[in-house]
Amino acid sequence: MKLTVVGTGYVGLVSGVCFSEIGNNVICIDRDADKIDRLKNGEVPIYEPGLQEYLVNNMNNGRLEFSTDIKYGVKESDLIIIAVGTPSLPNGEANLAFVEEVARNIAVEMNGYKVIMTKSTVPVGTNERIKEIICSITDHPFDVVSVPEFLREGSAVKDTFSPDRVVIGVENKRAEEIVSELHKPLTDKVVVTDIRSAEMIKYASNAFLATKISFINEIANICDKVGADVSNVAKGMGYDKRIGPHFLNAGIGYGGSCFPKDTDALIQIAGNADYDFKLLKAVVDVNKHQRYNILDKLQQVLGNLNGKKIAIWGLAFKPNTDDVRDAPANEVITELLKLGADVSAYDPIAMDNFKKSLDQDGVSWSETAFEAVQNADAVCLLTEWDEFKEADLNQLEAAMRFPVLIDGRNVFTQEQLSESNLIYHSVGRPRLQQKELELYV
Numbered sequence: 550m551k552l553t554v555v556g557t558g559y560v561g562l563v564s565g566v567c568f569s570e571i572g573n574n575v576i577c578i579d580r581d582a583d584k585i586d587r588l589k590n591g592e593v594p595i596y597e598p599g600l601q602e603y604l605v606n607n608m609n610n611g612r613l614e615f616s617t618d619i620k621y622g623v624k625e626s627d628l629i630i631i632a633v634g635t636p637s638l639p640n641g642e643a644n645l646a647f648v649e650e651v652a653r654n655i656a657v658e659m660n661g662y663k664v665i666m667t668k669s670t671v672p673v674g675t676n677e678r679i680k681e682i683i684c685s686i687t688d689h690p691f692d693v694v695s696v697p698e699f700l701r702e703g704s705a706v707k708d709t710f711s712p713d714r715v716v717i718g719v720e721n722k723r724a725e726e727i728v729s730e731l732h733k734p735l736t737d738k739v740v741v742t743d744i745r746s747a748e749m750i751k752y753a754s755n756a757f758l759a760t761k762i763s764f765i766n767e768i769a770n771i772c773d774k775v776g777a778d779v780s781n782v783a784k785g786m787g788y789d790k791r792i793g794p795h796f797l798n799a800g801i802g803y804g805g806s807c808f809p810k811d812t813d814a815l816i817q818i819a820g821n822a823d824y825d826f827k828l829l830k831a832v833v834d835v836n837k838h839q840r841y842n843i844l845d846k847l848q849q850v851l852g853n854l855n856g857k858k859i860a861i862w863g864l865a866f867k868p869n870t871d872d873v874r875d876a877p878a879n880e881v882i883t884e885l886l887k888l889g890a891d892v893s894a895y896d897p898i899a900m901d902n903f904k905k906s907l908d909q910d911g912v913s914w915s916e917t918a919f920e921a922v923q924n925a926d927a928v929c930l931l932t933e934w935d936e937f938k939e940a941d942l943n944q945l946e947a948a949m950r951f952p953v954l955i956d957g958r959n960v961f962t963q964e965q966l967s968e969s970n971l972i973y974h975s976v977g978r979p980r981l982q983q984k985e986l987e988l989y990v
């Protein structure tokens with residue numbers, strides 16, 4: 550099949566590359582000329598394990614090309630995928646300006662029947678709006694299909710090749726057959742439904758996952774107070790098939806370009822339909838506070854943070870990505886600077902993106918994890934990169950002024966800790982808490 554993807558970001562690029570890998574001819578379009586130039590040179594502008602190799606192979610075999618010219622993309626393909634961003638507006642609603650602009654650009658260039666497949670996460674009713682826009686510009690026949698994307702950053706290639714399911718929101722058989730054919734090599738778990746339900750499935754899925762995270766974080770906060778261990782609680786819950794083991798890792802809460810934006814958007818979608826989504830509002834509220842728990846713990850151990858050197862391990866919102874959009878590290882560092890701390894930070898991959906996103910000075914950026922902790926009064930682990938999980942805790946202890954480790958992702962085990970003299974705090978595992986600072990001063 551010949552297809553065009555408009556928007557070559559985390560979703561558009563991964564989808565385009567993977568669709569070419571399974572035998573389609575794909576044109577990836579973006580209006581960012583620098584990005585397209587880099588891609589034409591075989592350079593992947595994001596960190597996504599496995600992507601580079603597939604990209605280069607498919608460029609070399611002629612199945613994958615990049616362009617800024619949407620006219621070319623529309624003329625050449627009968628299936629056009631919209632994968633541009635839908636960031637939050639200040640009131641939490643999704644900003645549909647990019648999606649609507651692309652719909653207009655496609656309509657202007659149409660030269661025959663097209664299937665317009667929306668992968669961007671869009672509020673219920675948006676595909677109808679896309680249809681209206683296109684109808685107002687062209688008489689060429691077309692169908693709009695909603696195929697929401699469920700990939701996770703960091704495992705996007707794997708998720709694309711073996712998705713848990715594909716959701717196809719469609720109005721007629723002609724478009725259903727074309728889109729089903731495209732996804733056939735990927736999975737047989739296909740849910741075909743109406744367009745509004747497909748749009749809702751995406752928001753409901755992200756909101757449910759966010760709910761699981763806030764739920765376990767609240768359980769963790771209670772565990773801290775009553776002396777239970779949230780890791781074991783999650784394990785004990787997770788064996789129940791009705792609950793499942795996934796997304797029950799307590800910590801500093803969810804970040805990223807999607808859960809925060811999509812939960813806010815769903816609250817607005819409900820509100821616009823005169824429904825007060827109380828549960829989801831609480832999920833968002835719990836998540837906002839969870840980021841700051843780590844600072845409470847730090848202050849419990851060190852007291853006033855003014856002039857204290859605090860090292861940060863991990864800036865990306867999760868491991869295996871360089872994405873720092875809505876990363877908890879941003880708020881944690883901003884608050885530490887406000888409290889007068891000297892902050893030294895390190896991330897294996899996301900440092901450059903994070904530097905650009907943090908709108909203040911005063912952080913010292915380290916070349917290595919151990920450079921960041923030299924003479925530090927405490928280290929806070931915010932992203933569970935393997936490099937941190939495998940760190941030698943004795944070396945860590947030796948490098949620091951006070952060996953205080955605040956583990957915001959609950960990565961260290963009893964065995965690892967029993968070998969060290971770290972003053973250790975995590976989220977909801979008070980039994981692993983070790984030693985008090987008084988021993989060292």
Ligand SMILES: NC(=O)C1=CN([C@@H]2O[C@H](COP(=O)(O)OP(=O)(O)OC[C@H]3O[C@@H](n4cnc5c(N)ncnc54)[C@H](O)[C@@H]3O)[C@@H](O)[C@H]2O)C=CC1
Nearest residue numbers: 556557558559560579580581633634635647669670698702
């Ligand atoms: N990032 C993720 O893991 C996932 C994202 N999504 C959804 O997919 C959509 C895209 O997300 P990302 O890929 O993260 O966004 P992104 O911000 O990484 O990429 C969007 C791309 O669209 C381009 N663009 C914007 N307007 C354009 C136009 N008029 N013409 C051509 N290109 C244009 C931008 O230059 C950018 O390269 C969003 O709705 C998001 O919610 C869904 C699932 C996973």
Ligand SMILES: O=C(O)[C@H]1O[C@H](OP(=O)(O)OP(=O)(O)OC[C@H]2O[C@@H](n3ccc(=O)[nH]c3=O)[C@H](O)[C@@H]2O)[C@H](O)[C@@H](O)[C@@H]1O
Nearest residue numbers: 698699700701702762796797798802803804805807866867
């Ligand atoms: O719509 C989207 O953009 C995507 O959002 C998430 O994917 P992603 O944001 O890449 O990453 P996740 O692995 O879901 O993690 C999101 C956040 O939740 C946090 N998290 C995750 C799991 C957990 O148990 N605990 C927890 O705190 C992570 O640290 C991270 O900050 C969803 O998992 C994808 O299915 C969806 O397609």
